[in-house]
Amino acid sequence: MSGTTPFFEIRNLHAKTEDKPILKGVNLTVNPGETHALMGPNGSGKSTLANVIMGNPVYEVTDGEVIFQGQNILEMDPDERARLGLFLAFQYPVAIPGISVAKFLKGAADARFGQGNVKTGPFLKQVREDMDYLEMDKSFINRSLNDGFSGGEKKRMEILQMLTLKPSLAVMDETDSGLDIDALRIVSKGVNRMVGPDFGLLVITHYERILQYIKPGFLHVLMDGQVAMSGGPELVKEVEKSGYDWIREKFGKEVLV
Amino acid sequence: MSNTETMYKLETDSKLVQEYKYGFVTEVETDELPKGLNEDIIRAISAKKGEPDWMTEWRLKAFRRWQTMREPHWAKVDYPPVDYQDIRYYSAPKSAGTGGDGHGVDPELAKTFEKLGIPLNERDRLSGVAVDVVFDSVSVATTHREKLAKQGIVFCSMSEAIRTHGDLVRKYLGSVVPPGDNFYAALNSAVFSDGSFCFIPKGVRCPVDLSTYFRINAADSGQFERTLIVAEEGAYVSYIEGCTAPQRDNNQLHAAVVELIALDDAQIKYSTVQNWYAGDANGVGGIYNFVTKRGHCRGPRSRISWTQAEVGAAITWKYPSVILEGADSVGEFYSVAFTNKKMQADTGTKMIHIGPNTKSTIISKGISAEESVNSYRGMVQVLPTALNARNHTCCDSMLIGDKCFANTYPVIEVETSTAITEHEATTAKISEEQLFYVRSRGIDEESATSMIVNGFCKDVFKELPLEFSVEAIKLLELKLEHSVG
Ligand SMILES: Nc1ncnc2c1ncn2[C@@H]1O[C@H](COP(=O)(O)OP(=O)(O)OP(=O)(O)O)[C@@H](O)[C@H]1O
Ligand SMILES: [Mg+2]
Numbered sequence: 001m002s003g004t005t006p007f008f009e010i011r012n013l014h015a016k017t018e019d020k021p022i023l024k025g026v027n028l029t030v031n032p033g034e035t036h037a038l039m040g041p042n043g044s045g046k047s048t049l050a051n052v053i054m055g056n057p058v059y060e061v062t063d064g065e066v067i068f069q070g071q072n073i074l075e076m077d078p079d080e081r082a083r084l085g086l087f088l089a090f091q092y093p094v095a096i097p098g099i100s101v102a103k104f105l106k107g108a109a110d111a112r113f114g115q116g117n118v119k120t121g122p123f124l125k126q127v128r129e130d131m132d133y134l135e136m137d138k139s140f141i142n143r144s145l146n147d148g149f150s151g152g153e154k155k156r157m158e159i160l161q162m163l164t165l166k167p168s169l170a171v172m173d174e175t176d177s178g179l180d181i182d183a184l185r186i187v188s189k190g191v192n193r194m195v196g197p198d199f200g201l202l203v204i205t206h207y208e209r210i211l212q213y214i215k216p217g218f219l220h221v222l223m224d225g226q227v228a229m230s231g232g233p234e235l236v237k238e239v240e241k242s243g244y245d246w247i248r249e250k251f252g253k254e255v256l257v
Numbered sequence: 258m259s260n261t262e263t264m265y266k267l268e269t270d271s272k273l274v275q276e277y278k279y280g281f282v283t284e285v286e287t288d289e290l291p292k293g294l295n296e297d298i299i300r301a302i303s304a305k306k307g308e309p310d311w312m313t314e315w316r317l318k319a320f321r322r323w324q325t326m327r328e329p330h331w332a333k334v335d336y337p338p339v340d341y342q343d344i345r346y347y348s349a350p351k352s353a354g355t356g357g358d359g360h361g362v363d364p365e366l367a368k369t370f371e372k373l374g375i376p377l378n379e380r381d382r383l384s385g386v387a388v389d390v391v392f393d394s395v396s397v398a399t400t401h402r403e404k405l406a407k408q409g410i411v412f413c414s415m416s417e418a419i420r421t422h423g424d425l426v427r428k429y430l431g432s433v434v435p436p437g438d439n440f441y442a443a444l445n446s447a448v449f450s451d452g453s454f455c456f457i458p459k460g461v462r463c464p465v466d467l468s469t470y471f472r473i474n475a476a477d478s479g480q481f482e483r484t485l486i487v488a489e490e491g492a493y494v495s496y497i498e499g500c501t502a503p504q505r506d507n508n509q510l511h512a513a514v515v516e517l518i519a520l521d522d523a524q525i526k527y528s529t530v531q532n533w534y535a536g537d538a539n540g541v542g543g544i545y546n547f548v549t550k551r552g553h554c555r556g557p558r559s560r561i562s563w564t565q566a567e568v569g570a571a572i573t574w575k576y577p578s579v580i581l582e583g584a585d586s587v588g589e590f591y592s593v594a595f596t597n598k599k600m601q602a603d604t605g606t607k608m609i610h611i612g613p614n615t616k617s618t619i620i621s622k623g624i625s626a627e628e629s630v631n632s633y634r635g636m637v638q639v640l641p642t643a644l645n646a647r648n649h650t651c652c653d654s655m656l657i658g659d660k661c662f663a664n665t666y667p668v669i670e671v672e673t674s675t676a677i678t679e680h681e682a683t684t685a686k687i688s689e690e691q692l693f694y695v696r697s698r699g700i701d702e703e704s705a706t707s708m709i710v711n712g713f714c715k716d717v718f719k720e721l722p723l724e725f726s727v728e729a730i731k732l733l734e735l736k737l738e739h740s741v742g
Contacts, residue, residue: 054697058689082699094694098712104698107708111699144712161698 005070007032008169008200013064015052022048024225025064030169030200037211037236038204040222041244046204047091049222050173054088055081068169083112087167089158091174091204095146101157102127104145105164112165130163133193135186151178159190169200176210188213208240221247279532281504283350283369290347292477296320299447302347306416306450309423319436319446326440332603333632333664334572336508336545344510346448348478350392369472389414389453389469391482401465411456412467415483418454425456429487433516433553433580441512441547441574445481449514452482457492457523466722468497471513473533473544479510486516488523490556495526497725504534506542508571513548521556521583528721530729532569538627540599543571550577554586554615562589563606564720566729568736571600576634578607581615581643588617591717595733596629596661597740605634605652605666610643610676621652622714625661626740632664637678639671646676654684655713657706657740707737 008030015023022045030036040046052059053066055078065072073081096104105127109118124141131138134156146154155175162170172191176184191214195201203214211233219236221229223244228251229235239247290301299320303313328339350363369392388400389412405412411422418426436446453469473480488494498515511533517525527550536543546569552561563577579588590606608617617637625631637648654663663684671678687709695705711718711730718726 054693056693056697058693077702078693078696079699079701079705082697088697090694090697094688094690096691096695096709096712098715099708104695104708107700107704108698111701111704144715165698 006067007069009065009067010049010053011065011067013049013052013066014062015048015059016062017048017059021062022059022225023052026222026225026227028202028220028227030202032168032200033197034218035195035201035203035214035216036218036220037216037233038202038220038222039206039236039239040228044222045225046222047173048225050088050091050171050202050204053171054078054086079111082108082165082167085166085168087162087165087170089155089162089170089172089175091177093146093149093154093158095144095149097144097147099145100142101145101160102141105161108161109164127160127164130160130190134160134163134190136160152180152183155179155187156183156190159187162194163190166194168198169202170194171202171204173204174206175203176205176207184210185213208236211236223248223251279534281372283365286350288349289345289478292345293342294320294344294346294448298346302448302450305347305349306419308416308419311423311427312419315431315436316447319443320448322437323440323443323447326437326443328440329574332574332634333630333666334574334601334603336572336601339508339510339545341444343477345478346481347450349450389467391451391453391469391471391480405463405465408461408464409458410461410463411454413454415449415452415454415485418485422454422456425487426454426485429485429516429518430483431516433518433551434514434549439549442514442549445483445512445514445549449481449483452484452513453486454484455486455494455496457486457488457494459489460491461489462492463494466495466497468499470499473509473511477507477509479512481511482513484513484515485518486525486527487518488520488525488559490521491523492520493524495722496528497722498527498529499532504542508536508543508545510545511547511570513550515548515550515577517550517552517561519552519554519556519559519561519583519586522558523556524560525552526562527552527564527577528725529563529565529567530721530725530732531565531567531573532732534571535569535598535600536571538598540571543600544569546570546573546575548573548575550575552577552579552588554579554581554583554588554612556586557583557612558585559583560587560589562587562591562720564589564591564717565593565604566714566717566721566732567592567594567602567604568729568732570602573600573602573604575604576606578609579617580609580611581617581646582611583615584612585614585616586612587615589720590617590619590621591720592621593624593714593717593729593733594621594631594633595624595626595736596631597626597736598629599627600629600631602630603632603634605632605636607636608638608648610637610639610646610648612642613644614646615643616647617649619648619650619652620716621650622717623652623654623663623665624657624710624713625654625663626657626737628660630662630664632666634666636668637670639673639676639678641672643673644675646673648676648678650678650680650682652682653713654682655710656684656686657710657737659686703738707734710737 010028013026220227229247299316533544561579581588588608594602596602621633623631633652639646
């Protein structure tokens with residue numbers, strides 16, 4: 001892609017917790033309209049990358065940049081990043097006891113779009129429609145957020161939040177894990193509603209099956225805190241078939257398929 | 258929850274801007290007694306109120322008792338000695354009237370209460386609530402009286418009740434909290450100036466919430482109100498108490514006594530939002546809130562619940578309790594205590610199980626921020642007669658920042674093998690994981706904190722009457738705004 005201000009670009013990103021380096025120079029670019037898949041063995045740093053992109057203070061960035069809409073967002077608070085249009089669907093969504101889904105979504109939408117721009121009536125109507133679309137029971141709107149939700153219900157709730165907040169770049173961290181076949185189809189349907197020329201998506205997954213619904217144009221393999229290999233969608237089949245060992249063997253040589 | 262309710266909850270999220278918007282002073286001419294405490298002062302208070310001799314004697318007896326007592330110091334609070342001779346025990350606005358029905362109230366006072374959101378004017382008033390307002394030492398107005406009187410309900414100021422319903426007052430006053438109960442109760446019994454009296458006769462369900470609003474205005478006076486609520490057989494009443502005071506540099510003493518009596522099958526719900534001035538960031542000024550509140554489930558199947566949102570006062574010493582004497586009676590305590598700045602709160606409850614099959618529930622949520630200290634002190638006592646008694650206690654503390662403290666002192670004494678008591682307690686820093694999750698949706702740190710804290714308090718707030726719970730949530734948000742970051 002051309003242009004001097006990239007839409008979303010990770011440059012040489014290094015991050016650690018306490019004294020353990022986890023990300024060791026990640027480079028990755030997502031342009032508007034593109035869907036990228038990120039795979040990699042357990043513990044390779046995928047969730048850490050997602051969290052660092054969103055600004056989780058648990059991780060310390062030691063080097064590199066994350067450019068979003070022309071700005072280095074690493075200096076920004078997580079909430080500022082979200083208001084700018086960044087979204088993370090968590091691998092393990094957190095429960096907020098005592099706060100209803102309606103109240104939470106309204107608070108988030110007020111923050112993202114400005115309080116005066118979100119009228120309660122039409123807003124709740126839209127949320128109910130989206131819930132319908134995601135085949136969620138209406139009663140969820142008054143339940144405490146993620147409190148006592150099943151794994152699959154939590155994942156749907158993440159997608160509901162994404163539909164509500166309309167980000168321009170979303171990172172989905174293993175949203176497919178633990179979903180049954182129907183739920184996977186429904187969640188994918190929700191995600192595909194977001195996909196379009198102005199929307200960038202990074203899908204972290206271990207399985208090919210979600211990529212049959214959400215078609216990525218690019219695949220990256222993260223190993224030991226670095227992108228060890230990047231390629232087109234055909235690489236997915238390769239990983240699914242042969243695992244990561246062969247990439248590990250080649251790792252270090254800058255592999256491009 | 259209905260759609261409208263959901264929306265109502267959302268619409269009330271607006272933020273207030275001032276830190277303590279109740280901190281203003283009303284300019285009124287006052288009728289005062291000199292500072293200090295002796296038998297003459299007590300006689301003078303009693304005379305000003307036109308009390309019968311038995312009442313004057315009752316006060317004097319309490320005073321003599323008080324002189325033999327010592328200020329308690331077992332609570333986890335720390336403050337310089339109080340000079341009880343440097344306090345004014347009676348201060349009343351000259352034009353207050355004597356606790357009438359709200360007509361002819363001094364316009365200056367009416368304005369004050371309007372500013373506080375308590376219109377005294379009949380037509381502006383919330384239709385679902387009857388209000389008694391106490392300004393310094395006296396009640397200035399009680400609303401909805403006629404309507405209530407038709408059902409035999411008495412709702413008036415304590416001074417008036419002593420004059421007009423002397424027998425009832427005499428029968429019940431001090432029967433739950435005897436004058437010698439503790440130091441502050443004795444002091445209150447000697448000098449109490451006003452408060453509310455509610456009497457709900459047999460079989461009557463009080464159609465509106467009864468409410469008292471306490472306002473301390475005068476600079477160096479204390480407030481010693483006395484509230485007495487009696488629900489006869491099968492009666493029901495929901496009672497609400499609110500309090501504020503001007504922002505001043507000196508500490509002011511508030512030592513109230515509240516007594517609740519529930520006869521057979523009666524139910525009393527008592528809710529408080531306490532927002533006394535808490536002092537400034539350096540701990541200068543603020544109200545000392547030393548309160549004795551106790552309910553007595555006298556008859557079988559009676560029920561008393563205390564719900565409190567304690568967000569103000571420099572120091573709080575308060576343990577609303579229930580004596581569960583009637584068989585199958587139920588006592589409940591739901592509390593949110595928020596402290597910030599240099600506030601100190603030592604609060605909790607006592608559930609005393611005497612009758613068989615008595616049940617009690619305790620839910621306490623303490624939130625400490627900045628340099629405050631927040632302690633829960635609870636006692637569950639199950640006497641040998643309380644066969645099959647049940648208690649469930651849950652007390653959770655949340656810390657915001659690392660200069661604040663939370664303590665819990667639960668005591669459970671069980672003297673029968675048939676009782677079941679459960680106790681859960683947690684103390685944790687506000688969860689970083691939750692904060693990050695909420696913030697990742699665009700909500701700033703302050704609002705995220707406030708959201709998480711409100712969720713934490715939900716089990717208590719839902720026990721408050723709706724409008725009051727909205728008020729409590731707003732207050733908490735407001736307080737948190739200045740404690741985060
Ligand atoms: N907060 C933390 N504290 C300590 N170690 C951490 C923390 N977060 C991540 N790590 C470590 O960093 C490494 C990468 O973890 P991460 O969760 O990013 O892996 P992942 O690629 O998402 O794995 P999975 O596929 O299992 O989800 C792991 O060894 C993990 O234990
Ligand atoms: Mg992960």
